[in-house]
Amino acid sequence: MTEVLDPDPNPNASAEEVKAAYQDPKLANVLYHDWEAGTYDEKWSISYDERCIEYATGRFKLIGGEHHWPYGRALELGSGTGFFLLNLMQGGVISKGSVTDLSPGMVQVALRNAEQLGLDVDGRVADAERIPYEDDTFDLVVGHAVLHHIPDLDTAMSEIMRVLKPGGKFVFAGEPTKIGDAYARRLGQFTWWLTTNVTKFGPLREWRRPQTELDESSRAAALEAVVDIHTFDPSGLERIALAAGAVDVEAKTEEFSAAFLGWPVRTFEAAVPESKLGVRWKFFAYKAWQRLSWLDENVLRRVVPRELFYNALLTGRKPQPPVRI
Helix, strand or coil: CCCCCCCCCCCCCCHHHHHHHCCCHHHHHHHHHHHHHHHHHHHCCCCCCHHHHHHHHHHHHHHHCCCCCCEEEEEECCCCCCHHHHHHHHCCCEEEEEEEECCHHHHHHHHHHHHHHCCCEEEEECECCECCCCCCCEEEEEEECCHHHCCCHHHHHHHHHHHEEEEEEEEEEEEEEHHHHHHHHHHHHHHHHHHHHHCCCHHHHHHCCCHHHHHHHHHHHHHHHHHCCCCECHHHHHHHHHHCCCEEEEEEEECCHHHHHHHHHHHHHHHCCHHHCHHHHHHHHHHHHHHHHHHHHHCHHHCCCHHHCCEEEEEEECCCCCCCC
16 A cells, blocks of 8 residues: 655755745755655665665664564655665564655655565654554554654653553664764765865866766755754653653664764765765675764774664553453
8 A cells, every 4th residue: 555645846946935945844854855865775875685684674673673584564754765664674673664754755765675575564744743643543653763863752751651552562763863973074074175176186086076066065064053952861762752751762872983984984885976985885884883883882882872872762661551350
């Protein structure tokens, strides 16, 4: 079943719309993600193969464990192109999925990806603060790099609890910590400046994307600063979930040394033609990230405060109704 509710995607926003978006985070989210939908997977090296299946299921295991697989029906909030949900489905975590996003363009791409993978997924253009599903619908709600885009997190978390079945779980990953976001942005900005300047000269010019693409990325980056509304500390995430009535709430963090590799790599990939990188580069970058993640998990976690790691993850459950005797 494929269901997409209006409106249609708008990849060519007017100057007036862009100007208005700087004062309206939700409009900014729609415009930015419609703008990026067609090239988002390429920009972030997203795929639906062993590499990203392993990444997605690894994030789920880290915070959500390996019990109760597969979950019968799952909802992804702010799904983007479907990266998290679709790879979790391929990894055996989820049987049936639903995607929602404010961006019509992203929902369309997510459903197209699901169809190409032969996965049972429906989709709706939706606001996380008003989820268009009935109470007690889902066994699992997931999201990757979505909570920091939502203006009213308290309302969104209440909605998550509403659509979960009693005993159902939520799992969120990829949320920036306050300190991690500060150093990641600086690393990204420096890498972009260095790459786009070095590739102006000599034989390195063939490693330079066309100027129109670089300019478009720069305009998108300006909107990105608007759509990234929050950064978090782990305790703050736990408080939001607990206030919504969740139980078994836990936040973890990951990526410290791995972030110092990951952000330059991601920015470099966005600044050079994809044809210059290829599959070998992607696997090299991923394996290097894995090794540093192992270092973070097994060594640095013991000595580095969790607030200094880049990524925050959050889980919890909707409580079961009391047993009547």
